[in-house]
Amino acid sequence: MENSKTEKQQLFEKIAVAVAFSPRIEAILAQAKELQKIFNSHLLFIHVGEHTLQQEQYLTHLIHRFGLDLPHNKIVWDSGEPVEAILAICQKEQVDLLVAGALEKESILKYVMGSVARKLSRRVKCSMLMLTEPSIKPNGFKNIVVVGTDHPKTENTISVAISLAKAYRAQEVSIIQESDPSKLAIIRSDELLEHEVEQHKDKIQKEEDEKIEEILRCSDCGELQIKLKRIEGKPGYVITQFARENAADLLVLNSPDRKMNILDRVFPHDIEHALADLPCNLLIVNPKKDEDDNVA
């Protein structure tokens, strides 16, 4: 938490919190408080849908209780379809991070049709933190698993994850490189000799390793203990399994490259594997506009 103010501001200057009057509302606000403290952010509390005077008073009370009634924080009450309204507000307010509570797993029907949090995660233009087990006494993120798969967005995602890990003083950061066996199988079926296949494989892996090492060289990792691990399997699925098996408390993934629809849930790939059954809290990193231009 000793980061320079500049770095803090660069990460998440404005954080929006999707507020639903569920039993977890206090825990979500507690997490928001922690984020604000660490990143020195402005908070925006968004509630979409009908609300009563009683609810307004309750939210104001909670905000006061958590010491969040600061001049630069504000509450936005809106009506209409929740996903569309929250997306519009995030865009209008130039939010850097959207925070929302999410269930680890939903019923198949709800998953296919899409819950509010999952719909937001597939469409939001800023980064999004999905909290599966928000706590009234947040303990930060100590065991972070980050995507290291070869992709133009990965560099930015790792950089955000490292900043976050430093801010939270994470004890363990694992960067996971995923090797898709189905792609290697295609090469193998071209009747190559075993050593030729291995050479192709090694060449690909060496290039990927060099990219990750270059990213880490350029990042200020401080005293963080970063582990690099390569796992064979479908991208999105293996990292989710790794996070689950290693009891990670935060999984950091790239944002989807395009708007996802129902077919992406029927034929899941990448982030959809995580959304189908969240192993822990999930941070989806969306490059900011200027970073996005570099990525493109």
Place this chain on the structure above:
Amino acid sequence: MSKLAHNEVISLILSIGMMLIIARLFGEMFRKFRMPLVVGELVAGVLLGPSLLGRYYPEMSGIIFSTGTNVSIAMSGITSISVIMLLFVAGMEVDLSLIRSQGSTAVKTSFVGLIIPFALGYFFAFNFYNLFGDNNANDVLVFSLFIGTAMSISALPVIARTLMDLGIFKTRIGMIIIAAAMFDDLVGWILFSVVLGMMKGAVGHNFIFTFGLTILYAAIMLTVGRILINKAIPWAQKNFSWPGGFLSISLGLAFLGAAFTEYIGIHAIFGAFIVGIAFGDSVHLTEKTREIVQQFVTNIFAPLFFVSIGFKVNFVDNFNLEITALVLGLAIACKLIGASLGALWGGLKPNEALAVGFGMNARGAMEIILALLALQAKLISEQLFVAIVIMAVVTSIMAGPALALLLKLKPTVLENENK
């Protein structure tokens, strides 16, 4: 129940043993010249079958590939099983999630790469039907659809290797093209199944019934079936010996799927192809397991299938220069135009797009399977079959040198890297 006589059993076993060894020897010899194994296997069949050895020394040829009635029936059963397994493995290469992840760009690229060859092939066959020789004249429409489909097929492994040589296999563009080629395969085999369904003379169902069941089968297998298979694999992994358990279950389901599609009036291969996709998409399938299935099928059953082709058709008597030149020219023109335009749209530079065109122009083993099935269905003549096989071989052979020329690569990138 009738059974093979003692000498027929010996003959069958002898045939299988010799075919496997000869196929391997020829395959390896051709691979030394950077040609696909399948070309060597085919050539072995042609040289040892009625085209050459059988013409002058029929007894000797008969030892390798017995023509006795009962043994022929047994061999025919084995080659039918082989082609079903080959399509199962081809299905395993189709990665639906990759196609989805690449989105509409891959579909557009695929569409251009597929629709142009298909349309040109269809148009040409429909309007110049007689130029293709003496084929099934009863239904020009079905014949033209077949030619369109034959022009659209491409060999996925060859395109993968092309992209690897280009150094763009792992890039976004590379993945778009791989996804497009996979989508081409999927659509190509559906189209071919529909074409066979339209012929329907062999079975008793009407076309709408067959077509409806085909779509239903594919839709169920690729959604519910795929999910069930994905859930069943970890269970089987825990309770069965592995990978033996996987081999039994996956191939067993492939045969069940094949039996179903054969029953509803389209070819058995389609059922196996779809089951292959459902298995190949599983997140629990490791590289090692994939490799075992692939090695088992491509090194035992594929050679038997490809060598046997040379024994079934006389390539010398049925060789027709005009038809072969027409099929070859049409195939190259169709695929080069279509696939290159598709790759260009996908974002490649013109010379790279042309390289991809040549890569996708390689028809490989799949085209030969397609042609043999059409021959068995009496849709095409032996002359056209020979022309298509030659086209498949030539396009596969020319892919490598054409790429080297276009990309100014040295002939063996890997060998050079070794030094």
